[in-house]
Amino acid sequence: MVRTPAPLRWLLRVVTIGYLFMLIAWPVSLVVRTTFEGGLANLQTALSDPEVVHALQMTGIVAGVAVVANLLFGVGISLLLVRYEFPGKRVLSTLIDVPLSVSPVVVGLALLLVYNSRDGWLGRPLDAAGLQVIFATPGMVMATVFVALPLVIREVVPVLEEVGDEQEQAARSLGANGVQTFWRVTLPSIKWAVVYGVVLSLARSLGEFGAVKIVSGNVVEKTQTTTLVVEQTYQNFEQGTAYAAAFLLAFASVLCIVIVSILRPKDPA
């Protein structure tokens, strides 16, 4: 290996660390500092506010359902993309990346057009059947599922490709049916990719703002999630509550990542 000269090495380190510090570490640490400026007062205020508590619950429900949906759908689509040949496979693979490139606001508007109960193509029949999608939990879940859709798939697909299908063939020849092969052989070998995908989806779902804001209608104590409450309280000059809620959001996401990196075996065999 060619050794980089010492001054250059140091320069590179300083630039990298400085960049990450200015962009991520410092601003985030300021949120934490502001939250705890008056001890635990901000958190206590926030947690005793029924609006905030409801929003936290809402976020939990929406993110939870969205992650489960993306987990099932993501693993299924990944298997389809890697293990099967069918016409339109490349189109499907490209389509899955759309949520990454389209702004969440656009996603929200698109869902609104299809599912609104006044003139939405699917919204009217659903509304007639008694299911309200827009300005209600189903729409919020759908918006969140949409934006977090590719995350599990993009984690699982490369691992499935790398593992190959020989182990699955071996399981088949030993008498295992499709379901047994999946649970005993396929799933254990993609376990960590699935876990990572779930963590990323969860973090993304907790933080979703734009799409949810449009489809939820942002109704206090009804369809307001934590991100929406952060915006609202901040605009209402309740900075303490805003920071506390923001801190809780960031904390949940960081916690997920920390837990996974502790659980994950050092040598991924």
Added chain:
Amino acid sequence: MSIEVAGVSKRFGDFVALDDVSVTIPSGQLTALLGPSGGGKSTLLRIIAGLESSDTGTIHIEGTEATHLPAQKRNVGFVFQHYAAFKHMSVAKNVAFGLEIRRRPKNEVRARVDELLRLVHLQQFAHRLPAQLSGGQRQRMALARALAVEPTVLLLDEPFGALDAKVRKELRDWLRRLHDEVHVTTVFVTHDQEEALEVADEIVVINEGRIEQVGTPDQLYDEPANDFVMSFLGPVTRLDGELVRPHDLDVLDHDRVLGATPGTVTRVVRVGFEVRLAVRTAVEPDVSVVLTRAEARGLGVDVGSPVWLVPTRGATTVPVMPRATAG
């Protein structure tokens, strides 16, 4: 009985992997599917196992129609070139897999796994993960795993292909001994003629999707059906339009034998106990001959010596077929 393949064809796009193949593989024997890479032998094995489906034709395994049975219902043991070990399971768990799928009682599974691990000499590695084993050990584990379910037939796809030469040789001898103990109908794919000749009871030579010849190693070696089989089983050279093995040529320093072909030695290479000659005759520019060192010394051959060549009495010769791409 045994494995009967009838009229099996398989295409991958434009590529014809198998072209109307019919063959019967005898029960209780060790059979080699031998041929060059891309000749269709692995495809045939995978079709027998149910890991691939044929376009036409039927497969019977020990009298049971298996053409449309899925792999898990055929009761075949399959061993892959790259082991296909279940990486997240211990060696013992790998071997137990088929038995657990069949919901055998726990103590029966444990006893059977013990027995098999002893058979493949891995009893002290029962709790290791496959990643902690050498290639040869992994392949023995894969074999135990395949044998655990007491398969009707055992199929091995280039089982020693990924191993280095020394381990390969050991495992080859070991497979032969194991088969003599277990007697399960076994089919293995190889492109190594030495491996096939040494281990197999019966060899099926496959080339370009067709079966060239079926027979015992001796039959194939002594009575090759055509020039392909002859040249695939060992080195050959051409003398007067016939294929003959270089060590089956007598080199004479006189023309008193009727039918001997005159020529001139153009090259002499000494390798260990062998002396390899290249001889130019009126028809062929480069006939190769292998002598022992003593024979070469006795003849006193060197570059430029005039010699006469004639096949040894009892030598196998095959006329060269005028194929489109005869070489």
